[in-house]
Amino acid sequence: MTLTPVGLEHYLFVACLLFSIGVFGVLLRSNTLIILMCLELMLSASIVALIAFSRFNAIEGSLMMGGNLFVLFIIAIAAAEVAIGLAIIVALWRRQQTLDATEITSLKH
Amino acid sequence: MTDWLFYIFAILAVLAALSVAISRNPVNAAMGMIVSFIGMAALFVLLETYFLAVLQVLVYAGAIVVLFLFIIMMMDVTSAAAPKPAALIASAAALGVMVAGSWFVSFSELAGPFPERSVDAPAAVAKIFGVELFTRHILAFQVIGFLLLIAMIGVIVVSRKMPQPTEGGAK
Known part of the structure; x- marks a missing residue:
């Protein structure tokens, strides 16, 4: 069995696949915790694409560090996001004793 | 050799991500998330971005998953009910469309041309x-x-x- 040599398009495909699975999970599940986990997966998939583009586009004289530094900031924002998301879930749990997104309807008119 | 490693870790990351999306028990989902993040960190190593690979393991597979597990333990979450068939069909259709789109932007004739690796890894x-x-x-x-x-x-x-x-x- 021969494999095609791995190039940027393979990394891009994996990143897109991971992102799609994240969207799939957000659409499918009604547990707010798992929805948040799938959001994290989507952020992480974007990181894979950024690093791959930054690595393959680097040329002599222009090292394209922007993608890598972007990833650092995305990781920091992901940490902040998950902390706030979980705090909101805890507040919801205290108030309504449920994690099911279909039962949290108090903002519906 | 590195090509084989790429395929192994890419498949690992994707399968673990699928297990996050479909597993009933939130604890299993969190475990799948760890495996998926470690697979992605291995992809970063293959891209010679070692610092970000370490950061991925420390922050994502370490801190974020532990935070999730804390909350799961705190709330004593039970396994979720099976999703409705209509929701399953709709989400699977969306997944299929998105996978086809991913294939299109990566491997079709209209995609690219993609650059090759030319210099030593800048972020190494x-x-x-x-x-x-x-x-x-x-x-x-x-x-x-x-x-x-x-x-x-x-x-x-x-x-x-x-x-x-x-x-x-x-x-």
Whole structure:
């Protein structure tokens, strides 16, 4: 069995696949915790694409560090996001004793 | 050799991500998330971005998953009910469309041309990383520090005990 040599398009495909699975999970599940986990997966998939583009586009004289530094900031924002998301879930749990997104309807008119 | 490693870790990351999306038990989903993040970190190593691979394992597979597990334990979450067939069909259709789209942007004739690796990995050296971060991107770095502080304060405010809403009040 021969494999095609791995190039940027393979990394891009994996990143897109991971992102799609994240969207799939957000659409499918009604547990707010798992929805948040799938959001994290989507952020992480974007990181894979950024690093791959930054690595393959680097040329002599222009090292394209922007993608890598972007990833650092995305990781920091992901940490902040998950902390706030979980705090909101805890507040919801205290108030309504449920994690099911279909039962949290108090903002519906 | 590295090509084989790429395929192994890519398949590992994708399968673990699928297990996050479909597993009933939130604890299993969190475990799948760890495996998926470690697979992605291995992809970063194959891209010679060692610093970010370490960061991925520390922050994502370490801190974030542990935070999720804390919350799962705190709430004593039970396994979720099976999703409705209609929701399953709709989400699977969306997944199929997105996978086809991914294939299109990556491998079809219209995609690309993609550049090849030409220089040694710029981010393999931590020095380049640090110099870039603390010269050109110093403002963004400080903003992100403030953002984390604000997030911390926000978490404390959101998660403190709220007074119970009165009967007949906001519904």
